[in-house]
Structure formats: structure tokens, C-alpha cells
Amino acid sequence: MDLLITYDVETVTPAGQARLRRVAKICEAYGHRVQKSVFEVVCREQDKLKLVAELHEVIDPKLDSIRIYHLPAHALDAVEHLGRPREVDPRGPLVI
Numbered sequence: 001m002d003l004l005i006t007y008d009v010e011t012v013t014p015a016g017q018a019r020l021r022r023v024a025k026i027c028e029a030y031g032h033r034v035q036k037s038v039f040e041v042v043c044r045e046q047d048k049l050k051l052v053a054e055l056h057e058v059i060d061p062k063l064d065s066i067r068i069y070h071l072p073a074h075a076l077d078a079v080e081h082l083g084r085p086r087e088v089d090p091r092g093p094l095v096i
Helices: 016-031 047-056
Strands: 002-008 031-035 037-042 065-071
Touching: 002 016, 016 031, 016 037, 016 047, 031 047
Parallel strands: none
Antiparallel strands: 002 037, 002 065, 031 037
């Protein structure tokens, strides 16, 4: 499945800054960062469930927001880019 993950984590407090780093690390384990708080993820359903569970453990639901967009199959193959070219293939190997 193709996913687009975006997040906005409160960073006013040191605890918020730590949550932001942990959210980014979790997302990096599953996909490719395409902008500061945006990740493209290609995964299986069970991986998505694990990803969501890990994110739930980290965020403060009163302060933070994560959006997971479920895209049509292979939608990430047809992304139109303007400006700097794509650095990685979303279906290429994920190096952790």
C-alpha cells in the first residue's frame, strides 16, 4: 500500500521536541522523508498497523497531529515534482 504521512508535533516544550524526534525516527524506519514533516511509505497492511501503533505510543493526542493518507496502489510512482528532483525511489530499498 502507498501512504503519505504528515505530522505536526508541538515543539514549545523539551518534551514536545523529544516527541518530534521520536515521530521522525519511527517514520524514517518505514518510509522516505520527502519534506521536513512528510514521508512517503510503501508497506504491507501489517507494517502499517505496527507503524500506527508505534506512533500512538509516542504522540500527545491533545497537542500533536499525524495524518496518514491512503493512496491508490502505485500512486507514489506517478507523483509530479516541481523543483529539486526526487532523491529516492519510494519502492527502492529502505536503508535504516
